């Protein structure tokens with residue numbers, strides 16, 4: 001059952017008010033995230049493909065190294081698997097990701113005639129995501145990141161492991177996998193939220209997941225969302 005959430009005066013919030021209130025409290029605690037300078041869709045795709053189970057700073061450093069080593073993404077595509085694997089050695093599962101990366105870059109070139117994803121700007125968001133998710137290793141998290149974080153700037157919620165854990169503990173939607181959770185959350189995202197605000201929300205929730213609502217030990221007593229959280233309210237009663 002979905003948890004009922006209340007504002008500071010104890011008034012029950014409408015469905016789309018829950019996310020707004022959570023966003024407000026996180027902004028109050030962490031401040032506004034640094035404005036993102038969006039990358040082109042292909043660069044974002046490469047970053048997101050490499051980023052799973054890898055620290056953000058490490059993935060940024062690896063992408064910077066790839067740019068320095070290979071110059072253009074065509075050179076990365078044409079490099080050998082061994083060369084790519086060596087260049088991305090700091091991310092998790094480099095062998096598997098090197099294969100996915102090379103395979104995807106070759107397939108994009110084969111389908112579009114050259115290596116770019118800029119043409120996706122002409123597609124509907126659901127079509128873009130479906131198109132991207134055909135590639136090996138590309139799921140809703142990667143496709144969500146490409147459509148929301150890149151210059152495509154479409155409305156989408158990119159649910160990484162931190163976001164998913166926080167949303168589940170909050171009891172915002174019934175427990176489910178990331179794609180189903182995203183679908184359910186999108187139904188309660190306020191109409192007025194822009195793609196940029198969804199990006200900010202992703203970053204704020206991620207920060208909460210990294211610092212307070214951690215996998216090992218949620219620190220509910222110091223969490224700004226405890227008054228709205230199903231798990232947190234239970235913890236407070238027990239403690």
Ligand code: SF4
Nearest residue numbers: 213220223226229232
């Ligand atoms: S109250 Fe606890 S479980 Fe809920 S979001 Fe905060 S840290 Fe996570």
